[in-house]
Amino acid sequence: MSTKKKKPDAPHPHDELLRTDRMPHIWCTGCGIGTVFSCVLSAVEKSGTPLDDVAMVSGIGCTGRMAGYLKLDSFHTTHGRAIPFATGLKLARPQGCVIVASGDGDLLAIGGNHFIHAARRNLDLTVICVNNFNYGMTGGQLAPSTPFGARTTTSTQGCSEEPFNFCALAAACGAVYVARWTSLHIRRLTTSIGEAMNKRGFSFVEVLTPCPTSFGRHNKMRKPLELLKFYHERSVIRNYIDPKDAVLDFKKNLVVGKFVDIERPTFLDNYRLLNRGELGDWPDLEPKLPRPEKQASG
Amino acid sequence: MAGKAVLTGTYFMNGDEACCEGALAVGCRFFAGYPITPATEVAERMSWRLPEVGGIYIQMEDELASMAAILGASWGGVKAMTSTSGPGFSLMMENIGLGLCTETPCVVCNVQRAGPSTGLPTLVAQGDMMQARWGAHGHYEIIAIVPSSPQEMFDFTIRAFNLSEQYRLPVLIMADEVVGHMNERVVIPPADQIQVVSRKKPSVPPDQYRPYQPGPDGVAPMADFGDGYHMHVTGLTHDERGYPVMDAATQEQMINRIVSKIRDHAHQIISYDAIAMDDAEAAVVAYGISVRSARRAVAEARGRGIRAGLIKLNTVWPFPEEMIRDLAGRVRALVMPEINLGQMVRELERAAAGRCRVRLVPHAGGSIIRPGAIVQAVESALKEA
Numbered sequence: 001m002s003t004k005k006k007k008p009d010a011p012h013p014h015d016e017l018l019r020t021d022r023m024p025h026i027w028c029t030g031c032g033i034g035t036v037f038s039c040v041l042s043a044v045e046k047s048g049t050p051l052d053d054v055a056m057v058s059g060i061g062c063t064g065r066m067a068g069y070l071k072l073d074s075f076h077t078t079h080g081r082a083i084p085f086a087t088g089l090k091l092a093r094p095q096g097c098v099i100v101a102s103g104d105g106d107l108l109a110i111g112g113n114h115f116i117h118a119a120r121r122n123l124d125l126t127v128i129c130v131n132n133f134n135y136g137m138t139g140g141q142l143a144p145s146t147p148f149g150a151r152t153t154t155s156t157q158g159c160s161e162e163p164f165n166f167c168a169l170a171a172a173c174g175a176v177y178v179a180r181w182t183s184l185h186i187r188r189l190t191t192s193i194g195e196a197m198n199k200r201g202f203s204f205v206e207v208l209t210p211c212p213t214s215f216g217r218h219n220k221m222r223k224p225l226e227l228l229k230f231y232h233e234r235s236v237i238r239n240y241i242d243p244k245d246a247v248l249d250f251k252k253n254l255v256v257g258k259f260v261d262i263e264r265p266t267f268l269d270n271y272r273l274l275n276r277g278e279l280g281d282w283p284d285l286e287p288k289l290p291r292p293e294k295q296a297s298g
Numbered sequence: 299m300a301g302k303a304v305l306t307g308t309y310f311m312n313g314d315e316a317c318c319e320g321a322l323a324v325g326c327r328f329f330a331g332y333p334i335t336p337a338t339e340v341a342e343r344m345s346w347r348l349p350e351v352g353g354i355y356i357q358m359e360d361e362l363a364s365m366a367a368i369l370g371a372s373w374g375g376v377k378a379m380t381s382t383s384g385p386g387f388s389l390m391m392e393n394i395g396l397g398l399c400t401e402t403p404c405v406v407c408n409v410q411r412a413g414p415s416t417g418l419p420t421l422v423a424q425g426d427m428m429q430a431r432w433g434a435h436g437h438y439e440i441i442a443i444v445p446s447s448p449q450e451m452f453d454f455t456i457r458a459f460n461l462s463e464q465y466r467l468p469v470l471i472m473a474d475e476v477v478g479h480m481n482e483r484v485v486i487p488p489a490d491q492i493q494v495v496s497r498k499k500p501s502v503p504p505d506q507y508r509p510y511q512p513g514p515d516g517v518a519p520m521a522d523f524g525d526g527y528h529m530h531v532t533g534l535t536h537d538e539r540g541y542p543v544m545d546a547a548t549q550e551q552m553i554n555r556i557v558s559k560i561r562d563h564a565h566q567i568i569s570y571d572a573i574a575m576d577d578a579e580a581a582v583v584a585y586g587i588s589v590r591s592a593r594r595a596v597a598e599a600r601g602r603g604i605r606a607g608l609i610k611l612n613t614v615w616p617f618p619e620e621m622i623r624d625l626a627g628r629v630r631a632l633v634m635p636e637i638n639l640g641q642m643v644r645e646l647e648r649a650a651a652g653r654c655r656v657r658l659v660p661h662a663g664g665s666i667i668r669p670g671a672i673v674q675a676v677e678s679a680l681k682e683a
């Protein structure tokens with residue numbers, strides 16, 4: 001992140017949704033987070049959701065600062081705890097649309113336990129994970145996303161750990177919507193965020209994002225454009241493949257696309273059903289859960 | 299099958315259950331928790347009582363999440379609480395800090411067991427008193443309430459919610475295993491006799507709203523998610539707009555505000571009872587379950603002609619410094635029984651400032667304090683004094 005920047009002179013098309021009095025933002029030149037943020041703003045506008053009903057919850061890190069620039073109800077919480085905070089917020093106000101936007105380290109290292117359980121419960125949250133393959137804000141340490149062999153300040157000889165496949169993890173835990181794009185797939189990413197917002201249940205959108213300052217610097221890809229092109233050129237779209245097969249192989253290709261779009265009762269659906277006594281005893285549980293039709297989606 | 303939130307009547311119930319009923323009676327409609335002895339009964343009762351009254355119970359994956367979830371629910375406009383014991387209380391410290399920094403009303407009930415670490419899961423202690431005061435990092439003021447019976451678990455939980463709503467902070471109920479598990483008579487009054495305080499809401503239009511601009515009472519009105527105020531809430535040091543500002547001046551301002559809103563109202567927050575104190579030359583100062591031992595000890599001492607009295611602390615944080623200072627000028631000795639090896643007694647000594655003798659009746663935990671030990675301490679303190 002950087003702090004030596006001037007106030008922008010020209011208006012931004014999303015000024016209405018921005019805390020312009022907080023500009024300039026802290027993100028580095030060439031950082032992909034701003035692009036992702038822009039896509040979120042477009043998706044919020046396009047979704048038609050009443051703005052008073054949209055909230056954003058972030059954790060800690062470069063991406064965690066998104067909440068601070070959004071001129072809607074926005075919550076910048078503790079490291080890793082965006083999802084449980086959002087859980088309370090959503091359950092207290094079920095009509096609200098709660099977007100969790102945070103980084104890979106925040107959501108899937110320190111917050112990993114919350115992530116898997118929120119997906120299992122199918123909490124109606126939209127989780128956007130900006131994956132920059134390292135801890136950017138603290139200067140570039142290895143994360144659960146750091147590719148095997150990549151250099152960071154805490155793996156100067158190369159990262160000796162295997163990374164998570166976040167999309168496979170989300171799907172295995174029960175997420176009803178799972179997609180991955182790079183921050184250069186602006187149109188597709190915006191569409192995915194919109195679909196995720198409208199989806200009832202735990203939706204997950206991963207965005208591969210260049211971090212030239214921290215990740216790029218240690219991996220000989222210091223120029224923002226170079227890094228952006230690298231991600232984009234190696235990305236291949238494979239919609240609806242099993243997310244287990246949606247691997248990020250930096251030597252060959254980075255599989256992106258929309259992988260999962262299914263229906264499953266949400267936490268609140270089931271909570272209400274059971275507490276109204278509308279189901280018989282376990283294990284028969286008659287009458288059966290009314291399962292909505294699988295949505296035709298494109 | 300809508301149930302009643304206020305179960306007016308007379309019951310025989312344990313302290314954990316009474317805590318739950320107090321919370322429901324004052325309007326708590328969200329509970330997030332994680333099972334832990336000896337606080338599990340609060341969660342168990344909440345899990346069926348909350349759906350009855352249209353609320354939400356959720357069992358989280360750990361106590362970090364439980365605490366974060368109740369903060370979120372509170373910003374969603376719902377009164378929220380969690381309950382736990384030592385190991386869980388340690389995990390909750392992280393987001394108790396967030397609650398203090400973001401000034402989020404909520405209630406945490408710690409049914410204390412003996413520690414450190416796993417300690418004695420099923421047995422009593424009062425070892426988390428300083429953790430309650432200073433467990434989260436940074437500087438702040440906290441409110442902690444100490445019930446000594448199931449009835450007080452009911453009554454004080456109501457007060458804990460009211461204080462949290464009034465002063466916008468997490469309020470701690472520092473119960474213990476014996477108070478939580480003992481069954482006693484609990485009287486639940488009619489709903490219209492229960493005082494319910496709710497957070498002040500902003501009265502200005504959204505463009506003029508400054509989420510951390512204090513009112514005359516030092517507390518800022520609080521908008522809920524969905525009210526249209528589009529506020530920003532952060533655990534970073536922030537100004538009155540709620541915006542992060544990374545400098546010493548903003549830090550000074552923010553910390554002073556969250557400290558003063560409690561210090562300036564300490565008189566309204568602090569609660570204690572003076573029992574048999576009129577002619578007392580020694581005061582037993584006790585809190586929580588140790589009040590029960592102290593009551594018996596004072597009666598025994600009186601029976602032996604010793605002029606002992608009891609100061610029963612209903613709140614421990616903020617500490618009643620002025621009251622203790624005055625008291626120390628009037629009695630010859632202060633005796634504090636506590637189920638730790640000396641925590642609140644340090645505050646007692648500090649407040650007494652050498653004006654009278656201060657004696658600790660320590661106990662490492664696992665059982666309550668024998669009244670005889672307190673009588674002995676009173677006797678020897680008066681002899682020396």
Ligand code: SF4
Nearest residue numbers: 001028031062136211
């Ligand atoms: S993610 Fe990297 S490039 Fe972006 S703001 Fe953080 S350090 Fe800078």
